[in-house]
Amino acid sequence: MTTPGRFGDFGGRYVPEALIPALEQLDEVRRKAMIDPEFVGELERLHRTYTGRPSILTEVPRFAEHAGGARVILKREDLNHTGSHKINNVLGQALLTKRMGKKRIIAETGAGQHGVAAATAAALLGLDCVVYMGKVDTERQALNVARMRLLGAEVVAVENGSQTLKDAVNEALRDWVANVDDTHYVLGTVTGPHPFPEMVRDFHRVIGIEARAQVLDLVGRLPDVVLACVGGGSNAMGIFHRFLDDTGVRLVGLEAGGAGVTTGRHAARFSAGERGVLHGAFTYVMQDVDGQTVESHSVSAGLDYPSVGPEHSYLLDIGRAEYRPITDVDAMEAFRLLCRTEGIIPAIESAHALAGAIDVGRELGPEAVLLVNLSGRGDKDVHTAAQWFGLLDDAALQSAGAIASADATGVSSLTDGVQV
Amino acid sequence: MTRVGDVLARCRAEGRAALIGYLPVGYPDVPGSIEAMTAMVEAGVDIVEVGVPYSDPLMDGPVIQYAVETALAGGTRVDDVFTATAAVRDAGAPALVMTYWNLVMRRGVETFASDLAAGGGSGLITPDLIPDEAGDWIASSESHGLDRVFLVAPSSTSERLTRATSACRGFVYAASTMGVTGTRTSVGSAAEGLVARTRAVTDVPVCVGLGVSNGEQAADVARFADGVIVGSALVRCLTEAPTRADGIRALTDLTRELAEGVRARRSTPGGAPGGASGMVASA
Known part of the structure; x- marks a missing residue:
């Protein structure tokens, strides 16, 4: 247990060797960026004029x-x-993506908050964006699927395993290994291989x-x-x-x-x-x-x-x-x-x-x-709360549910999803 | 020299590359997977890569994901792996266990190594463990005489190649492309370059995996590698067959084709296969 990025015993880098060069590059670029007045200034400007901080x-x-x-x-x-808070991290990582000369970002999402934030940052900075989301989550968070598509992102419903966040992370990692040359994985939380836990924390x-x-x-x-x-x-x-x-x-x-x-x-x-x-x-x-x-x-x-x-x-x-x-x-x-x-x-x-x-x-x-x-x-x-508390009659719930069951691999329901 | 090393040296002496075949324990069930591994050995696989089903196989493509999900749903346990390694050894081939790291960590690295040695296993292939994190495993594999196969990839820098290969025993696993397991219509030219760069820093045999699915591709890779690793194509023989007997037949046929492939390689001009920096001294 000798790698960098340990918090006591915890952390480290348990990933395929193929990703190590990308992680080392990311670590070097983000360390330099965090003490570069130009980078820090740009991030602060976005916080102030875009996020609303x-x-x-x-x-x-x-x-x-x-x-x-x-x-x-x-x-x-x-x-x-x-x-949500997720925008703090994605703006930082999207700026780093540009610094690394990469043109495509991928992200995993559970509730959809990180996916929406990633899609937003991609739109703002002119990056291609693919978001992996468990199929179960695309159903319970259908409006966020529509939001991501409105913002120009491709949303991939992951049908492996439990079809939730952990499977979305697996799929994002598979994509990253195959496309690491031009793609940055905008991991949405403080886990993953070093430097992600430290870097994401620093952005938040x-x-x-x-x-x-x-x-x-x-x-x-x-x-x-x-x-x-x-x-x-x-x-x-x-x-x-x-x-x-x-x-x-x-x-x-x-x-x-x-x-x-x-x-x-x-x-x-x-x-x-x-x-x-x-x-x-x-x-x-x-x-x-x-x-x-x-x-x-x-x-x-x-x-x-x-x-x-x-x-x-x-x-x-x-x-x-x-x-x-x-x-x-x-x-x-x-x-x-x-x-x-x-x-x-x-x-x-x-x-x-x-x-x-x-x-x-x-x-x-x-x-x-x-x-x-x-x-x-x-x-x-x-929608979840309306179901939980029984706030809508069956017809209204079904109408809302029609959005929820929209196939997340297609794009045809985009407009409908937004109007509801 | 370990059994894996012996087999690679023997193949080299025969002027050919070794054939390494992967199957996961527990697909279609534990006895069925052991039968398939044994059939693979009888049909010409030199080394068996025994896969341990894991809930989050992030280096695997759809074919192997499907097989290991089925194996887990059928109740396959880590203990079953040691039954499989013993069977493969008895069939006459070394068994290298391919496992994601949490399964080893959960059992305890030393306990896993001890159980593997007792079960006739030759060592581990560890797709999500880099040498930097492998201190415990290096110590336990030394004390139990087990092989350690780490991976290198087309993205590996010469510094990373040196680090990975110096920790390997048995062979080094060169990933032919950037990506996960699965058959591909061609094995990228990146593989040959990666093998050459790897040979420049080590005398450990270099075997190539990811994407090989037929005899022709095997012959192509056998030109420049010490071993050809085949996974998804073999697993697919089992997953796509209408009956188990059909699956074993398809597996046997493909294994024979691949075994011919690794024997059909052309010798490189002016020297031993693998080039001057190969393992002549140890062969």
Whole structure:
């Protein structure tokens, strides 16, 4: 275990030799870029004039009444262009793609947020873009499929394995090995082979940098707890990282508890996973006794992933961060609560962080200050939520479902998808 | 010298390349896969690459993905691999196990090596393990006398070639193209260049895989490589056959064709196949 890119024991590069030159090139280019005023300046300009950074803080007192009366403050990454934190990373990687002289990007996506962000960056910077998405996810996130196509990306529905995010990553890696000469793989989270976990974290670090200063400004002190949902873990690493040295600030990651950890139908890697390798990184993986990956389950496509970024494994290992499972039921309850009390529809992923805030707020009481990363908005989840809460009659659901069942390998339903 | 090394040296002495055939354990089921591997040995494969089914085979194309998904759905376990290696050894060929790394890590690297040696296996081919991450495996394979086959690719720099080959024992696996397993209409010219660049930094035999599907391609690769590795084309004999007996027949026919292919190579002008920097000293 001698390679660069280790977080304690975790991380590394468990990939085919064929990819090593590309990873070494990427590492060199991104290291130089991050200290190059021209690159940093261009990225900051895009943040300011395109993404809409800095994202604001919103204090949510009516929601907080349900969280033990603690002060709950949301970092509004949902207000970014494209509707989630994902844009921070893809703009950085798309600029690096141009620096490397490559003309095509590929990406995997679960909920579709990263795919939409990648398609957006490709359109902005004139790159070709192919997004791999599990077939199950293309069905439950059909509007995002249409969004990606509107932006000019090709969306490939992956029908292998469990047809979700992990299989989309496999397919993206297969594409990358075959096309690495002219293609950059815009990996969407803080896992994968080095340098991805470190690089993606650094592109999202702006979340925590802004939030720390904004909370100090608003409250006059640091928060007691910072909370974020953890699928691969990019929004969480983005907001956690600036607080790592603030040892008085608890860092709490919320995983998808699905139907409950004891049911086996969940994505709680830190509750039920074991150390192992998946998608190039040594980290925690949901696996059976032989080491075969176990399928994960979550109401949230973006958290439905059997592995997790290696730096989170490290933070758990050294006791700097804690990780808790949130069930589908509790996440959806927090989702509804934020809608009803504050007029903000969160992504179901982010609703896991809100549910965590309810629990932690009740544990700590009214003196506590909780900073929650609201990583995405819930427009993409309206269909899922309508089904969950029984908000539409059967005919209306079927009409919405017609979009959801659109074949993701074709492009004919593009216009229809957008009008609904 | 290890058994794999012995076989490669014998093939070389016969003035031909070795034929290395891949099949996954557990397709169509465990006994069926062992029967197929044995048939392959009887039909002329020199070394068997015994595949371990894995849930996330990111270096494999559709044919092998289908076979290993079927094998896993049928309940194939890692333990079954050691039954297969013993059967292949008893049939008279070395068994090299092709496995994704998490399966080894999960069992424990030392335990896996010990079980493999006890099961008559010759070593491991590790498509998602680079030598840089292989400290534990290098130590365990040394103590159990197992071969270590790492991969090189057309993208490999001379520095990476040196690093990979110096960690290899048995042979080095040269990927003919940038991509995953699967048959191709032609094996890229990149393969010949890669073999030449690899030979410039090592005396370890160089075998070429990815894309070879018929006798003609095998003969072509055999011109410049010490061994020809065939996977998807052999697996397809089994997956496309209407019955198991038909599958074994098709597998046997293709193996014979490939075995003729590796014997039909033309000698390179002015010297031993593989060039002056080959393994003359050890042959």
